[in-house]
Amino acid sequence: MIKGANVELGELGEGEAETVIVGLGWESGTGEGDADVSVLLLGEDGKVRSDTDLYFYNNPSAVDGSVQLLGKAPVGEGSEDRISCDLTAVPEDVATVIIAASRYGELRFDELQAVRLTLSDSGGDPLLCYPVEDPGPVSALIFGELYRRGGAWKFRAVGQGYQGGFAALVTDHGVDIDDDAAAETASTVETVEEPPGGELTGTRDTDATAAAPESVPSPGPEAVSPAPPTPVPAQRAADDGPARPARPARPRTAKKKVTRAAVAVKSLAESESWHGARLFPVSALKSDRDREMRATSVLLAVMAQVPEFGRRLTAGFGAPAGRMETFTEVALPHGDSPRRPDGVIRVERAGKLWTALVETKTNGNSLRAEQVQAYADIASRRGYEAVVTVSNDVALEGSPLVEVRVDRRRRNKVALWHLSWAEVTHQAQMLIRHEGVRNAAHAWLLEELLHYLRHDNSGCHGFQNMGPAWVPVRDGIQDETLCKSDPRALEAVESWERLMRQVSLGLGGELGLRVMPVQRARRGTDAVARRTEMADALCQEGRLTAELRIDGTTGTVGVVVDLRTAKIRTSYDVTAPEQGYPLAWAKRLVRDLAEAPADLHIATLTEGEGTGPRGTLERLRREPGDLLPGSGERITGFRLSLFKGMGTRRGNTESGFIRSVDDAVSGFHGSVVGPLDRLYGKRRTGARRPAAD
Numbered sequence: 001m002i003k004g005a006n007v008e009l010g011e012l013g014e015g016e017a018e019t020v021i022v023g024l025g026w027e028s029g030t031g032e033g034d035a036d037v038s039v040l041l042l043g044e045d046g047k048v049r050s051d052t053d054l055y056f057y058n059n060p061s062a063v064d065g066s067v068q069l070l071g072k073a074p075v076g077e078g079s080e081d082r083i084s085c086d087l088t089a090v091p092e093d094v095a096t097v098i099i100a101a102s103r104y105g106e107l108r109f110d111e112l113q114a115v116r117l118t119l120s121d122s123g124g125d126p127l128l129c130y131p132v133e134d135p136g137p138v139s140a141l142i143f144g145e146l147y148r149r150g151g152a153w154k155f156r157a158v159g160q161g162y163q164g165g166f167a168a169l170v171t172d173h174g175v176d177i178d179d180d181a182a183a184e185t186a187s188t189v190e191t192v193e194e195p196p197g198g199e200l201t202g203t204r205d206t207d208a209t210a211a212a213p214e215s216v217p218s219p220g221p222e223a224v225s226p227a228p229p230t231p232v233p234a235q236r237a238a239d240d241g242p243a244r245p246a247r248p249a250r251p252r253t254a255k256k257k258v259t260r261a262a263v264a265v266k267s268l269a270e271s272e273s274w275h276g277a278r279l280f281p282v283s284a285l286k287s288d289r290d291r292e293m294r295a296t297s298v299l300l301a302v303m304a305q306v307p308e309f310g311r312r313l314t315a316g317f318g319a320p321a322g323r324m325e326t327f328t329e330v331a332l333p334h335g336d337s338p339r340r341p342d343g344v345i346r347v348e349r350a351g352k353l354w355t356a357l358v359e360t361k362t363n364g365n366s367l368r369a370e371q372v373q374a375y376a377d378i379a380s381r382r383g384y385e386a387v388v389t390v391s392n393d394v395a396l397e398g399s400p401l402v403e404v405r406v407d408r409r410r411r412n413k414v415a416l417w418h419l420s421w422a423e424v425t426h427q428a429q430m431l432i433r434h435e436g437v438r439n440a441a442h443a444w445l446l447e448e449l450l451h452y453l454r455h456d457n458s459g460c461h462g463f464q465n466m467g468p469a470w471v472p473v474r475d476g477i478q479d480e481t482l483c484k485s486d487p488r489a490l491e492a493v494e495s496w497e498r499l500m501r502q503v504s505l506g507l508g509g510e511l512g513l514r515v516m517p518v519q520r521a522r523r524g525t526d527a528v529a530r531r532t533e534m535a536d537a538l539c540q541e542g543r544l545t546a547e548l549r550i551d552g553t554t555g556t557v558g559v560v561v562d563l564r565t566a567k568i569r570t571s572y573d574v575t576a577p578e579q580g581y582p583l584a585w586a587k588r589l590v591r592d593l594a595e596a597p598a599d600l601h602i603a604t605l606t607e608g609e610g611t612g613p614r615g616t617l618e619r620l621r622r623e624p625g626d627l628l629p630g631s632g633e634r635i636t637g638f639r640l641s642l643f644k645g646m647g648t649r650r651g652n653t654e655s656g657f658i659r660s661v662d663d664a665v666s667g668f669h670g671s672v673v674g675p676l677d678r679l680y681g682k683r684r685t686g687a688r689r690p691a692a693d
Helices: 165-172 181-185 288-305 307-317 369-382 421-435 440-454 470-479 487-511 527-541 582-592 657-683
Strands: 006-008 019-027 036-042 067-075 078-086 096-102 113-121 126-131 140-149 152-162 187-192 202-207 323-328 343-349 352-360 386-391 415-420 515-517 543-550 556-562 567-575 601-606 610-616 635-645
Touching: 019 096, 019 140, 036 067, 036 078, 036 165, 067 307, 078 096, 078 307, 096 165, 113 140, 126 152, 140 165, 152 165, 288 307, 288 323, 288 343, 288 352, 288 386, 288 440, 307 323, 307 415, 307 421, 307 440, 352 369, 369 386, 386 421, 415 421, 421 440, 421 487, 470 487, 470 527, 487 515, 487 527, 487 543, 487 657, 527 543, 543 657, 556 657, 567 657, 582 635, 582 657, 635 657
Parallel strands: 352 386, 386 415
Antiparallel strands: 006 152, 019 078, 019 113, 036 096, 067 078, 096 140, 113 126, 140 152, 187 202, 323 343, 343 352, 515 543, 543 556, 556 567, 567 635, 601 610, 601 635
């Protein structure tokens, strides 16, 4: 679509669109591009009915299920933010649904490339794409809008920008944001009570800070709003003055700070050999069939009993928000003998049912194409909406785990979705460790689920085998016998990408932040072509590379695996301050790395993508001045690198390659990147791309 164009959704697919998935995406040459999505529900007057009609990071979902911010999802060139819109649940007095995004501080949308909006149906099939050709120097952007016309829903490509950012965008549509002085320091603490016989599961500390209100004139259809005036805090009444009437709650634009209380609970056991009774025991699991049946039942039971968790997993599949029930070992007719999928998920909303069949695998067992095909056929005949597979493997765009034939003659379309056990663990971690749940029993259930998934006997450990091509590729590189275009190299690259996505999920779950791999490729390159280029580079250079973007930071963590030297290198770039003297920069950096490993390598970065002096932290603690280039070149930053031996086995054992990469990334963040982020605050940076020397 082009700017200003519109289309009726019913003309894009088969039948009337009920639920659509909106995707907002962009690319950045430095890997630093990020923005926050927001949705506004407007009445006929072009204004929100109330401040609760704004959905953003502090208010991600509507109670009626009409809007759900799903967060980031991996795509071929990195990730995109997705939003679920159930158009049947949108209230009748809402005329327009605005889809927008905003950037942080002084960042602008014209610094990004391939800014786009995509629209898909509930099954994930694409309906339209709107590339925003020239967003302009704006920090907030309306991508598009869904609106009613004659009883039908239509979409319009808008592309309207705001220089005043998020505050200007929402206030222009009638939202009164809470930006007074009290909001800047207000904080609330919600403590999750201890369940009987369990641990204290968490504390939520909400710290709200917000920008001041802005007065912004309404822009024209193609206008860019002017920069807002400097705000003046409202005066507060004296303590002994008359009490003012309570005002309604208003949205706070500052992101909520959530922490979990670290409270040690003394055990009553007489010895360490005593183990507490678990809700989901794993000691008796002996066979793969037992593991699959237990894992399915445990997962589906917790999804049904903890609404926040169940909704978190199913929203991305296009399921509505409603009452959920789950079932296991259900017999369904199929030919001469009935089929028994591992599980069934049913969600009821407004008298309508959404149904998905579930097939699970544990340990290293792979999904079987004929089994998934049979379930897809059953779902299509019975009018079910989806088939969901769960295994330790990680799905990649352009490389499906199983090939399933879709019969276009059938009226009912069945969506195929995949979940990795690592993603299930990540979502449970995010809820219980960082975001919290209101019900103490639900918090305890999630704790038990996490314990189960992490147990050695559960078989739900995530991606844990680099595949049969890994050892021949590794040996071929070391022997210099691996030739370019060898198909085994492409298999190794796919396994590497799966591993990086899983490492991102694990690190993100521990930190409570979104961590995503950064995919660097030429514009217009699809996922398969990008992996083919990486495979050719692997054959020639003998290295696998990746970059991880951690939400809230501007730098990336670089990961380089050199198969010739069997070394893993993790790195992070720190940009030099704009003021001061180079020697002071070097001294401060060494001082800030007081707790970092002594064998940390520091290299000076100079203008022109060059590198200057380098040395280990142990030596530089005595002589920080050794980092200064003798030729007087301008210092642009410093590169911090840590080297670790590579595991030789392809699996996830203690001596395995997967474990060594996971430990290298988490250890580097814990000892180097994390402490620096806490010290530097907003000054942390890493604009240069981490690269191998």
